[in-house]
Amino acid sequence: MIDSFTNEQQQAHFIDVIVLIKEALRQNCWIYEPHTAMWYTPEEFGAKYQDSNFEQGWIEQFKIMNPVG
Numbered sequence: 001m002i003d004s005f006t007n008e009q010q011q012a013h014f015i016d017v018i019v020l021i022k023e024a025l026r027q028n029c030w031i032y033e034p035h036t037a038m039w040y041t042p043e044e045f046g047a048k049y050q051d052s053n054f055e056q057g058w059i060e061q062f063k064i065m066n067p068v069g
Helices: 002-026 042-049
Strands: 030-033 037-042 063-065
Touching: 002 037, 002 042, 002 063, 030 042, 037 042
Parallel strands: none
Antiparallel strands: 030 037, 030 063
């Protein structure tokens, strides 16, 4: 039962990452992490975070922004 819960959390995390990446691509923007002042292309963000595990709501800290303007 615990494995099922962990699997559901991993799936939800993966979906969060994909949704953020797709929205950044749609807006032709990058993803900004205010806490670290780091910018990621959507591809870089996916490579860094798609296989990581974080607490629920972690993705809300990231912002989709245009790095030029």
